[in-house]
Amino acid sequence: MKIFAEAKIDLPANSFAPDVFDLKSTGLPSSNFVVSRLRDGTVVSTYGDLVWDFSIYHPEKKLDPLNFKYWKYGEVTRQREQLVGEMKHVLFLIIWMRNKTPLSNGTLRNYLSVVNALAKYAEDESLTIKAIIGCPDLILCFIRKNPSGWLIETLSSLLRLLVLVNTGESQLNVSVVGEETLKLLYKNNRQYRDTLKQHAPIPTRIYSSIIRGLLAYLESWEKVADEHLDLVLECYHLRERDGNRLNYSSNIKATASNAFVNFITRKSDIFTIKTITAALTEVQRVSKLIIQVFTGMRDEEAQSLGFNCLEKITSNGQRHYVIKGRTTKLNYGKIQRTKWVSNFEGARAVEAAQKVAEAIYISQGITSIKIIELSNNAPLFISSSYFGFTGKPVATKYDQFGIACLYLKDLGKLLDTVPTIEAEDLYELEQLDPHRAWLSEEKFQLGAQWSLTTHQLRRSLALYAHRSGLVSLPSLRKQLQHITSEMTSYYAKGSPFAKDFFNNDKKHFGHEWQDSQFESASLSYIFNVLLSKDALYGGHAHWVEHRLKDKDGELLVDRKETMDRFKKGEISYKETIVGGCTKVGACNQIAVNWLQIDCLKDNCRHLVVNLPKLERVIKAQEKMISSLDITSVEYRTEISHLDVLNATKNKILDIQGEGS
Structure with a gap:
């Protein structure tokens, strides 16, 4: 009979496990119970910490904190202490008290996001987390307040995990809602999954305009890139030298070129070191989107790219571009390597992101050679917070670096340039799927701005990047011409390169491209022959x-x-x-x-x-x-x-x- 419980997490090779839990104990772990430690035994985090730092267990050694601070403002109150205790209790159960396969760091973060939402709701309603997840009426009230399909799906998964946990001790067990409520949540999950399958391809006119806008932004930055990065580094070193911001803030605009001032003030009329640094994050955000446009990567796949991800291959006098990364699914701490074919524009975006990243690494005393040595520990989209101009500087620990938050919703004015829906766009959508009541959906109304999501970029590339004749718009045909040729060569069924790219990854974009091939061809046939x-x-x-x-x-x-x-x-x-x-x-x-x-x-x-x-x-x-x-x-x-x-x-x- 087992008397100790080990942490069920992905442990990379040569890493040192957290403490084991004594099953004879009748209470939760003590505050000094070690939840993460370095290979040499140095304690990184304990149960009592507000943040459990699991970076050392990340397969690529990237910053990976489990943060229990669910509130944004105010101090720690007695109520917040109690809710944090409940949050840790839930995480402790699914990490230490389960007998199933280990959970990846990403899965733990997802579950903590749900527990964070439960804690916020509990504070607002003067409830406890345990009361909410144990009462059908309260859990349904929580869902009505938080109707996100992803959140409800993840909550359902978390509750089922807790059902399977049986500690044998009442003080450790957490009661959850019964099977009837779980079935209701499961029904909601199926509806959510069905909606995911209905991601609309972007109408060709709007799609072409989005691509044109992203590339125009990148081109305008490339013209001022050196000035931008030199100025930020100069200000950083001045501040590090004497800590006096006035030395550089008083004449910062006077020394800048008109082109650079215009680039920064296109988003706002403010020209300060803060807005200049924030613009670096915007460059990263646009670069990431362009990479997704011309590879079909998912958000997390693009976000987790390493600095040295770009590979250029010359064959028969032709230049080819491959972007190397990893899949979103980790296999017991082992990274599933993968790669995507791209084009010149995708490579340009990677190189732009590399220029920004290199400047940030230089500010941390890391040279270009050292970046290469860091290998996968050097993210492409490293956070510009390391400069410390937009908030408190981020501290580097154990050669691990934080990744920038590159959410689409933060694209600001550039997102405002996404075209509004016109009659020809609705006609195109109706031709693509005549059985869907497009006009009955709020986001597809005439005159409304197209509601862009990154998954639409993946869906649209899979549908349009074929030689089927489906795309008739000349501008889009030109934009996709090279990537269509590359994907036909590398991803097509029977291609000698396909196996090397897919590498048994059933969720690789290449499979979606293959699956869309018949759809693209059949739609082109219907439009160009039958109709x-x-x-x-x-x-x-x-x-x-x-x-x-x-x-x-x-x-x-x-x-x-x-x-x-x-x-x-x-x-x-x-x-x-x-x-x-x-x-x-x-x-x-x-x-x-x-x-x-x-x-x-x-x-x-x-x-x-x-x-x-x-x-x-x-x-x-x-x-x-x-x-x-x-x-x-x-x-x-x-x-x-x-x-x-x-x-x-x-x-x-x-x-x-x-x-x-």
């Missing part, structure tokens, strides 16, 4: 007209049936220069002749020719031929191709004439 108002020609276009439509031109197949055929691999659709191709698998004609001359000659059964596209190709071909030597073989070849293109155009016009 197209343009004149179409070709073997497949003829088949659609005579097999899938009635005599009045109405479709005889529904949307779901079409999408199911794509999902099963019975049909495919790829955009081509003159229209599209429905051949499943690779088409050898496109590889040897980009104008699809043989397909046009033979009227291939997979061919779809779009008249406006064909006319644009003819104009481009005529312009190209005009620059050739009329006596050359190339001229004769291209003229013959032009003849085929014009012959196809004439056939389409003849068919149109017959039908009119």
Whole structure:
């Protein structure tokens, strides 16, 4: 029979465990019970501390405090002491008294967030945490006051953990609500999960505008980056030297360039060392978003990137960009390494963040060489609080560094530039999902500002970064052109690189990109073939007209049936220069002749020719031929191709004439 309980947490290799708990004890641990310690046995935190520092147990040795200070203002009162005691009791039970697999640091932080919310509510209502989680009526009142789907889901998980804890001692046990209430919470969780699956892709006009705004911000900062960083470091060293802020604050604006002043005051008219330092955090926030735009990373994946995350590869004269990181799920303290393909813009964003980070590390006496030595202990998005200009300076402990809080909601004026919803955006959403009542949802109203979330960036990239022809907006096609090519090369099924990138990570963005491939292709097929108002020609276009439509031109197949055929691999659709191709698998004609001359000659059964596209190709071909030597073989070849293109155009016009 066990007489001691060990902490059930992820313990990285060579780390030293907290104290074990004596199960013969009838009460909670004493205030000097060690909850974290260094490898040499040095005590880091004890049970009585207001903050349990678990940084030493973080798999990448990053700052990781479990903070029980749930209030923002005021002193510690007797009520707050009691609530903190309850919070620690709950955390103690799930860390030491469970018999299941260890919990990761991230999971513990999530549970503590819920316990923090319970403590705030308990203080406001003059209750205790134990009273709330043990009473169905009180727990439902708490949920009505805190309706966040994530919070309720995490609360449900926490309560089920506490149900499984049986200490055998009444003083240690915590009573929780019964199965009926837990089932009610579970039902709510299912609804929450369903809503997560309904993340709307961003309409192409708005999506392109968001990307353009982020890149414009980055470009404007790059022009003043050196001045920005030099000024902050100069002020930091002056303050460190004599602590007299007046030495640099009185003439700080007078010595700055107009471009730099304009960059800082674009958010507010205030130009001080505080706003200048805050702008560094904004640069980090924008850089993180651009990285997400061009990789599909989740928030936590981007936030946890290391300083040396960017890898540049040159192959066959082409430059490729890979960003290395870790997944959000940790495996018993072992890090699951992963990587994402990106493009030049994603690499630019990483390099901008590196410049900011390097300045912060320099302020802490850490050189570029030392940053490399720190490896994963050097986060890319290190907090600018280390400068100490926007609050109390953060102290560095054990070569571990805090990460900046880069919440989307804090983007300020830049977030205000996100476009408002126009009629064309709603039409696009209705075409993407005609069964969803978009106008019945408050956030999709005409004239309302688009409500941006980072998950939408992931969803939109997965849907639009394909060569399906779904994206017709020229600006967005140009913005996504390179990343689409890279993802097709690295993530496509059958790619020799895919396994190396996915590394058994079932939640890697590449899987979502693969899963969206059939959706993107089927939607493009529906819009550009089945519902197209343009004149179409070709073997497949003829088949659609005579097999899938009635005599009045109405479709005889529904949307779901079409999408199911794509999902099963019975049909495919790829955009081509003159229209599209429905051949499943690779088409050898496109590889040897980009104008699809043989397909046009033979009227291939997979061919779809779009008249406006064909006319644009003819104009481009005529312009190209005009620059050739009329006596050359190339001229004769291209003229013959032009003849085929014009012959196809004439056939389409003849068919149109017959039908009119």
